[in-house]
Amino acid sequence: MLLIRALRGLLFLSLVGITLFLAYAVTRGRPEDLPWTAFDLSRPIGLSTGGKVASLADRLPACAAQLDRAGVAYRALPPLDGGPSCGYADGIALASASRRAGARRIVLNPAAPPMSCAVAAGLAMWEWHVVQPAALRHFGEQVTGIDHYGAYSCRRTYGAAAGRWSEHATADAFDVAGFRLADGRRVSVQDDWRGTAVRAAFLREVRDGACRLFSTVLSPDYNEAHSDHIHVDVAARGRLGGGYCR
Ligand SMILES: [Zn+2]
Incomplete structure (x- = not known):
């Protein structure tokens, strides 16, 4: 006993x-x-980073302070009232996704799309911690541009006439179409998802890395509607770790 x-x-x-x-x-x-530690964009991606990015949604001052601290160049946008289900009060335009010492300036094509600050914070981390390391490993080059289909768009999911409103309706989502490398090469989601081994591996790696940062990540693996882009968003369920990654 x-x-x-x-x-x-x-x-x-x-x-x-x-x-x-x-x-x-x-x-x-x-x-x-x-989950209880202070968020820092320049720290590596950890188990609770995705929840912290999602929790920046609709918190412009806290989010802008993070961008400032990390040296991300942006311009705050005036609030946009798009009706009962659309618009944003936390919109910014990224001047470039990076202004870190030694880092190349990434250009978004088209330039400066309106997006929520939280999406911009996620994109900055994605570029530094996922996209650039993957590009160097697979191509020996840095990424200098990201082609995209925009962030803000007043629409329901899949552009349907009824149903749930898209995260795009509040600028909390972004659609990535492809990447431009420093040597001029382009890697496109549409052409290269099932392209050469190295291009396909790069695209899957940046998709998987996005899943550690964003609440929702939908790639060509998800469905036909995403055959030409990778959708990322900061939907609220991501705050509690309820992410969706396909
Ligand atoms: Zn989308």
């Missing part, structure tokens, strides 16, 4: 010790894994 009590006590103390040690180690080493 005494032995069992002693063993139980020992087990309890070890569990407390292990928990405290893990909490200490994780907090000191990888704050991006913990």
Whole structure:
């Protein structure tokens, strides 16, 4: 009886010790894994980064402060009232997705599309931590441009006449069509998703990396409607880790 009590006590103390040690180690080493730590765009992507990006939605001052701190060049846009289901109050236009020392300036084509600040924060992290490293590994080149189909669009999902409103209706989504490399090569979602091995691998890698940042990521793997772009958004369910990645 005494032995069992002693063993139980020992087990309890070890569990407390292990928990405290893990909490200490994780907090000191990888704050991006913990939901309660401060968000920082320049930190690597961690387990809780996607939730933090989604939680920036509709919080312009907090989001703009993050862009400022990370050195992202942007212009705040006046609020847009698009009716009962459309518009935004947290719109910005990215001057370029990056203004980091030593980093190339990424150009969005078309330039400066209106998007919510939270989407811009996710795109900046995606570029630094996912897209550029993947481009260097697969092509030995940096990405200098991202072709896209825009962010804001007052429409329901799939452009249907009825049903749920799209995250695009509040500028909380962005459709990526392709990438331009520094040497002039282009990688397009439509042509290269099932293209050469290296191009297809690059596109899947940037899709998978986006899934760690955005609430929803829909690629050509999802359906025919996404055969020519990768959709990313900061839908609210992403705050609790309810992401969707296809
Ligand atoms: Zn979309």
